[in-house]
Amino acid sequence: VGSSFFDLAKRQRAWRQFTDQPVDDADIAIMLEAATKAPSSENLQPWQFVVVRDEARRRALGDHLRAAWAAGGRDYIEGRLPRAMVDDIDRGQRGGIAAAPVLIVVGGDTDRVPEKWLASSIFPAVQNLLLAAGALGLGSALTTLVAANRPALAELVGFPDHVRAMAMLPIGYPARPLGAPRRESFAVHAWRESYGQPW
Ligand SMILES: Cc1cc2nc3c(=O)[nH]c(=O)nc-3n(C[C@H](O)[C@H](O)[C@H](O)COP(=O)(O)O)c2cc1C
Numbered sequence: 542v543g544s545s546f547f548d549l550a551k552r553q554r555a556w557r558q559f560t561d562q563p564v565d566d567a568d569i570a571i572m573l574e575a576a577t578k579a580p581s582s583e584n585l586q587p588w589q590f591v592v593v594r595d596e597a598r599r600r601a602l603g604d605h606l607r608a609a610w611a612a613g614g615r616d617y618i619e620g621r622l623p624r625a626m627v628d629d630i631d632r633g634q635r636g637g638i639a640a641a642p643v644l645i646v647v648g649g650d651t652d653r654v655p656e657k658w659l660a661s662s663i664f665p666a667v668q669n670l671l672l673a674a675g676a677l678g679l680g681s682a683l684t685t686l687v688a689a690n691r692p693a694l695a696e697l698v699g700f701p702d703h704v705r706a707m708a709m710l711p712i713g714y715p716a717r718p719l720g721a722p723r724r725e726s727f728a729v730h731a732w733r734e735s736y737g738q739p740w
Contacts, residue, residue: 544676553671554722556680557633559641559713568677569643569712575673579666582658588666589648591698601697602646602709603639606687610634614686638684641711645670646694648704656705663707670710680715683708 569592581587593599614634618627638644647667649659667683674681687709688694694706728740 546672549672549675552721553675554680554719555633555682555684556711556713556715556719557629557637557682558716559637559680559711560716561642562714564643564679564712564714568679569645571677572670572673572712576666576670579669581662581665582654585653585662587650587653587659587662589650589700589704590670591646591648591700593644593646593698594642598697599639599641599644602644602687602694603636605690605694605697606634606639606684606709607636609686609689612689614689633682633684634686637716638682638709638711641713643712645710645712646698646706647708647710648695648698648700649707650704652703659705660707667708667710674712678714679712680719681710681712683710685709 573590573592576590577586577588579588593602610631615631618630622630647663649663651659654662664683671681671683685708688706691706694709695704698706700706731740732738733740
């Protein structure tokens with residue numbers, strides 16, 4: 542297992558089960574440093590990261606995620622995705638994700654970037670953070686179901702009115718290894734010169 546960019550990109554997965562092993566603050570700082578090197582519209586850097594370790598607050602975030610899952614998240618994927626995938630996602634939303642020793646709630650500052658362009662200026666930083674976690678041997682996932690009710694999530698981490706809650710990233714040591722991501726070949730998604738011209 543290497544940690545070159547290409548190795549990391551080829552083994553990024555959504556980890557939803559973690560061990561209790563704590564994550565060093567120094568490692569979190571490395572991830573945040575990488576995240577905040579990302580590009581953003583007009584270099585306005587609208588990202589906000591709340592790093593949650595406190596058990597009571599993680600429990601509240603877990604309850605919030607479970608509620609969003611029960612309120613429609615589960616119904617949305619049930620029957621459309623393969624059984625094993627639904628079960629894995631289910632275990633994650635019902636407890637695995639919130640049991641990570643660190644939960645990073647990601648916000649976007651609408652005083653810096655208008656709502657319409659907020660996501661495209663936030664998620665490059667999130668991807669940097671996730672790849673940095675992988676480089677440090679940590680598991681992580683990008684999750685957004687928890688932000689289905691943005692004001693409620695914002696309140697749990699104290700975001701002011703102008704900061705939108707966008708995502709939550711569990712960070713921890715993987716409970717079990719996951720294989721390579723299963724993806725279609727790039728050639729299914731890439732064209733030469735004009736859409737429909739095969740690679
Ligand atoms: C925008 C976005 C939102 C996602 N939201 C959730 C989520 O709310 N809960 C979850 O368990 N996984 C979430 N995921 C993870 C995806 O389900 C996962 O990446 C996909 O199933 C492929 O699995 P893999 O990355 O392990 O290969 C999200 C991924 C993306 C990119």
